[in-house]
Amino acid sequence: MPDSAVTVKDLTRRFGSFTAVDRVSFEVSRGEIFGFLGPNGAGKSTTIRMLCGIIEPSGGSGTVARLDIRTQSEQIKERIGYMSQKFSLYEDLTVIENIAFYAGIYGVSPERYPERKEWILRMANLEARQDSLTGELSTGWKQRLALGCAVVHEPEILFLDEPTAGVDPVSRRSFWELIYEVAGQGVTVFVTTHYMDEAEHCDRLALIYRGRLIALGSSARLKADYASGLLLEVAAEPVMEAMDALLAATGVRDVAVFGKNLHVVIPEESGAENRIRRILESARISISRVEPIVPSLEDVFVALVEEADRRAEG
Ligand SMILES: Nc1ncnc2c1ncn2[C@@H]1O[C@H](COP(=O)(O)OP(=O)(O)OP(=O)(O)O)[C@@H](O)[C@H]1O
Ligand SMILES: [Mg+2]
Structure with missing residues (x-):
C-alpha cells in the first residue's frame, strides 16, 4: 500500500x-x-x-x-x-x-x-x-x-x-x-x-x-469481536472450584480469573445469569455476585492469550 x-x-x-x-x-x-x-x-x-x-x-x-x-x-x-x-x-x-x-x-x-x-x-x-x-x-x-x-x-x-x-x-x-x-x-x-x-x-x-x-x-474492534457474547463478573468461593465447574458446563465459552473474581463469557441469551448461578449452586459453590460487565482490553487479551495456549497444547 x-x-x-x-x-x-x-x-x-x-x-x-x-x-x-x-x-x-x-x-x-x-x-x-x-x-x-x-x-x-x-x-x-x-x-x-x-x-x-x-x-x-x-x-x-x-x-x-x-x-x-x-x-x-x-x-x-x-x-x-x-x-x-x-x-x-x-x-x-x-x-x-x-x-x-x-x-x-x-x-x-x-x-x-x-x-x-x-x-x-x-x-x-x-x-x-x-x-x-x-x-x-x-x-x-x-x-x-x-x-x-x-x-x-x-x-x-x-x-x-x-x-x-x-x-x-x-x-x-x-x-x-x-x-x-x-x-x-x-x-x-x-x-x-x-x-x-x-x-x-x-x-x-x-x-x-x-x-x-x-x-x-482498534481497541473498539477487538472488544466488539470479543463481546459477541455476554461477559459476566462472578464472585464466588472457592474461586478455583467455581472456575472448574463453569469450564465443565456446556455453553460457557470462556472463564478467566480476574483478581478475586471470575470473568465468564457465555452466549447472549435470556436467563444467562441465572444459568451461571444454577451451575455454581449445583457444584455447592457459594455465590456472592453475578453481574454483566463491559469487557476491558485486558479481558480481550487474556482470552486471546489463553486461546493461543489452548491451541498450542491441543
Ligand atoms: N540475541 C538473542 N539471542 C537469543 N535469543 C534472543 C535474542 N534476542 C531475543 N531473544 C529471545 O527471543 C524472545 C523474544 O525476545 P524479545 O526481546 O523480542 O521479547 P519482548 O517481547 O521484547 O519482551 P520484553 O517485554 O521482555 O521486552 C525471547 O525469548 C528472547 O529471550
Ligand atoms: Mg522488549
Missing part, C-alpha cells in the same frame, strides 16, 4: 533453533499510532529491531518508509527515530549536550539545529532543565529527553520500545501527551507496551504472543 509507513509480511526471526518472531504480517498507515502489545519475551523488541535495520530477518519481508528492510537499512535509519528499551543518554552530559550529540549523530544541519533544539526543549518541557546533568534527572524526565533526541532529525516514523516502563502513572500520562504532540506533526508512531491503559491511546493494536500475531485491530 502506497500510504503504509510499515509493511511486514511473514516476518520471521530465529535465534538458533528458537523462533522469536514467527511469520508476522501487518501494515501500519502513515500518521497512525500503532501499539505493539505482548507479554515478556513475546517478540516485540526483536520485531522492532528488524524494522529498524539492527538485526536481519530470518524469513519474510518488510518495508519501512517504503524502503526494504533487508537491503535498504541504511536509508531507513535516516528516516526513523528509535528509542530502545534501554535508551542511551549520556548521563554525564547536560540536557542540551545530549540533544547536540544526537543531532550530530543524525546529521542535523547547523542551520536547522537551533530550531530543532528549541522545539525539543519546549515540547518536552525541559527548558528549565536544559543545563542540568542528565544523570540527575528523574526517570520520567530522562524519558522525555530520550524521546526528544529520537526525533531531533524529524523522522517520518518513530519507534518506541516500552518507553514508559517503570515510571509512575502521572509521568506516563504526560509522556503520552508528548507522543500525541509528535504524532500531531504527522509522525507515524510504533510503540510497544505492556500497559493496557496505554494500549487504549493507540489508533490500532497488534497483539503478539510467543512470536505469533494473535490479534490486530
